[in-house]
Amino acid sequence: MSQVSKKTLNVRGQLFDLSTPVVMGILNMTEDSFYSESRVGTHNELIDKAGKMIEEGAGIIDIGGYSTRPGAKEIDQQEEGDRIESAVEPLSKYFPDLVISVDTFRAQVAKRGIQKGAHIINDVAGGSLDMEMFDTVAALKVPYILMHMRGTPQTMNQMTTYGQLISEIISDLQAKAVELRKRGVADLIIDPGFGFAKTIAQNFELMRHLPEFSLLGYPVLAGISRKTTIYKTLGVSADEALNGTTVLNTLALQRGASILRVHDVRPAIEVVKLWIQAGNCMN
Incomplete structure (x- = not known):
């Protein structure tokens, strides 16, 4: 595995710098995403929230048209694509x-979204639920977020049963990264998949071992915002999980995350600013 993590992406011919951590805001064109404040119902609400x-x-703003919370209802490809287009355009x-x-x-x-003006594909399944995904990413020549699920x-x-949690996840992501590179995909982001086929204890183990994912040689995304791991551990609701999210986002930065995927942008930006200042003070 590489010892140096890449810190730039090619976004439509322009270098997108990740040497300073970037905050990705979540907007969901769904009725049933687990955190209600991330949901968008109208055109005006979309523009205002964005x-x-x-x-x-x-x-970055991440647009979802299919809720991936546990037990969420399935929607067909046409409806999901329509939702994505209605936001991206x-x-x-x-x-x-x-x-x-x-x-x-x-x-x-993903293809419909990119054709309407999006720049990055964020695949929670890491290609495992659509065998056409890797070839599509290669053909579109866009950055790809490769998540473990x-x-x-x-x-x-x-x-959620693993022999060796961290090594199995890294092995899976590494094998897929090799396949993507063979297809000519140059810009990858690694997401270990907090909350996806992992128990609460396993999510904390992921956080402890997050630096190991940077050894794959790509930027790492941490998506822990307001998830079950936080609010069930604290005995609160998702609505009350901002403070816990801030703590784990801080830990994720300390462990090498380049992108924080969050519901609450301003608190995450403050985390990044304070983390940078604290780091500068220690140097």
Whole structure:
């Protein structure tokens, strides 16, 4: 494995710098995503929420059209693609400099999103739920977020048995990264998949071992925002999990994360600013 993690992405011919950690804001065009404040129902709400995230410092906005929370209902590919397009098209128009990622495990939905103006594909299944995904990413020549998950969003909570958690996840991601590189995909981001086919204890183990994922040689994304690991451990609700999210985002930065995927942009930006200042003081 590589000892040096790449810190730039090619986004439509421009270098996107990750040497300073970037905050990715979450917007869901769904009715059932687990955190209600991430849901968007109307065109005006979409523009207002995206604009607020941009003002607060989001470097990327991630658009989802299919809820991947455990037990979420399945929707068909056409509906998911329509939802993605309904967000990406106006966002790329109103905010032409905005970097947009499309959160989907379906290759054709990803393609529709990129064709409407998105820049990055964020695949929670790491190619395992659509055999066309890797070839689609290669053909589109866009950065790809490769996440670890087992099963489907409906079955993943029954697939949490591992022999060696960290080594198995890294091995899976490394093998897929090799396949993507063979296809000419140059810009990868690694996501260990907090909460996807992992128990609460396993998520904390992932956090402890997060530096090992940087050894794959790619930027690492941490998506822990308001998840079950936080609110069940603290005995609160997802609505009350911001403080816990801030703590784990700080730990993720200390352990090498280059991107924080969050519901709350401003607090995450503050984490990044304070982490940078504390690091400068120690140097």
